[in-house]
Amino acid sequence: QTGSANTNPSDSADDEYITSVSIGTPAQVLPLDFDTGSSDLWVFSSETPKSSASGHTLYSPSKSSTAKKLSGSTWSIEYGDKSSSSGDVYTDVVTIGGFSVKTQAVESATKVSTQFVQDTVISGLVGLGFDVGNQVSPRPQKTWFSNAANSLAEPLFTADLRHQETGSYNFGFIDTSLAKGTIGYTPADGSEGYWGFTATGYSVGGAKLNRNSITGIADTGTTLLLLPDNIVDAYYNNVESAQYDDSQEGVVFDCSEDLPSFSFGVGGQTITISGDLLNLTPIEEGSSTCFGGLQSSADIGINIFGDVALKAALVVFDLGNERLGWAQK
Numbered sequence: 001q002t003g004s005a006n007t008n009p010s011d012s013a014d015d016e017y018i019t020s021v022s023i024g025t026p027a028q029v030l031p032l033d034f035d036t037g038s039s040d041l042w043v044f045s046s047e048t049p050k051s052s053a054s055g056h057t058l059y060s061p062s063k064s065s066t067a068k069k070l071s072g073s074t075w076s077i078e079y080g081d082k083s084s085s086s087g088d089v090y091t092d093v094v095t096i097g098g099f100s101v102k103t104q105a106v107e108s109a110t111k112v113s114t115q116f117v118q119d120t121v122i123s124g125l126v127g128l129g130f131d132v133g134n135q136v137s138p139r140p141q142k143t144w145f146s147n148a149a150n151s152l153a154e155p156l157f158t159a160d161l162r163h164q165e166t167g168s169y170n171f172g173f174i175d176t177s178l179a180k181g182t183i184g185y186t187p188a189d190g191s192e193g194y195w196g197f198t199a200t201g202y203s204v205g206g207a208k209l210n211r212n213s214i215t216g217i218a219d220t221g222t223t224l225l226l227l228p229d230n231i232v233d234a235y236y237n238n239v240e241s242a243q244y245d246d247s248q249e250g251v252v253f254d255c256s257e258d259l260p261s262f263s264f265g266v267g268g269q270t271i272t273i274s275g276d277l278l279n280l281t282p283i284e285e286g287s288s289t290c291f292g293g294l295q296s297s298a299d300i301g302i303n304i305f306g307d308v309a310l311k312a313a314l315v316v317f318d319l320g321n322e323r324l325g326w327a328q329k
């Protein structure tokens with residue numbers, strides 16, 4: 001058995017990617033953000049305060065004949081960008097890309113932070129990280145993918161995120177036609193809940209890869225490519241108008257500049273992110289100053305290969321073999 005779901009950028013900056021998910025009987029369809037950087041499936045619901053819920057699609061467990069309260073269970077989560085949410089837990093059938101998990105923990109939000117209230121394009125997250133990262137207590141719950149893995153043809157899923165076009169999350173199979181290059185595999189470290197891995201080196205503008213390794217996470221829930229200052233500086237030294245903008249909290253440059261590409265080595269392959277993908281968006285509508293897709297990870301404490309990097313590749317999240325595969329697109 002397999003599953004295949006389309007995913008779409010939420011806005012012109014590819015800030016996040018939206019995938020439709022069916023929950024309950026009859027199906028209630030919600031737009032959710034698939035996040036390999038966390039491990040909770042949570043949704044806006046009939047239990048979310050009305051003032052916070054307006055503009056969002058809601059899950060109503062009372063309208064689902066297959067919903068069951070997981071009594072005594074609660075959840076609370078804080079994300080790297082300081083957003084947060086919390087609530088109680090139901091189990092219900094959750095179908096993604098045609099594949100159904102009958103008894104999936106669906107975490108219902110009774111509280112959401114301002115960022116989620118304002119981000120009306122999504123009604124929650126599907127965590128695709130390792131189960132150890134799940135925040136339900138007293139008994140942590142499994143992710144949708146973890147519940148599905150044993151019934152899928154292969155215990156893996158792929159992410160094919162695209163710039164301003166429809167991409168896909170495929171479960172249980174690898175569609176190699178989505179990639180140009182060979183898939184290079186490298187061990188994945190799931191001990192923190194993330195999909196951790198080590199890139200073997202990097203280069204700017206098509207130069208030969210150096211051998212400075214970079215340890216980080218493959219995170220579909222993070223917009224940017226977040227790397228150490230020395231790498232960020234080496235990149236932007238090639239961008240004449242680049243400067244740090246305090247209000248934007250990042251490096252900006254003239255939108256008219258041709259940006260160099262950025263490459264990293266992984267699993268014996270080289271993944272090259274084109275200059276175009278590294279120009280995220282004008283800092284404001286119509287501005288000629290643009291915000292960089294590569295920014296510093298210095299104040300986070302972890303390097304994050306977010307959507308800017310993932311867009312350049314077909315990425316295989318292989319739970320069965322505890323490895324990550326990367327192929328140039």
Ligand SMILES: CC[C@H](C)[C@H](NC(=O)C[C@H](O)[C@H](CC1CCCCC1)NC(=O)CCNC(=O)[C@H](Cc1ccccc1)NC(=O)N1CCC(N)CC1)C(=O)NCc1cnc(C)nc1N
Pocket residue numbers: 015016033035036037038039077078079080081082083115119129133134192193194219220221222223224291
């Ligand atoms: C098992 C992991 C755990 C659940 C949790 N995981 C994460 O935080 C990583 C995860 O991938 C989360 C998933 C996000 C959460 C917000 C909603 C969208 C998904 N990623 C992040 O927090 C990375 C930083 N955030 C982002 O990358 C958000 C994502 C977003 C996009 C559009 C609209 C709203 C949000 N976007 C931006 O920051 N930008 C987009 C806009 C651009 N102009 C600036 C950059 C964690 O590490 N928590 C511990 C933790 C707690 N507190 C802090 C401060 N840091 C922490 N790491």
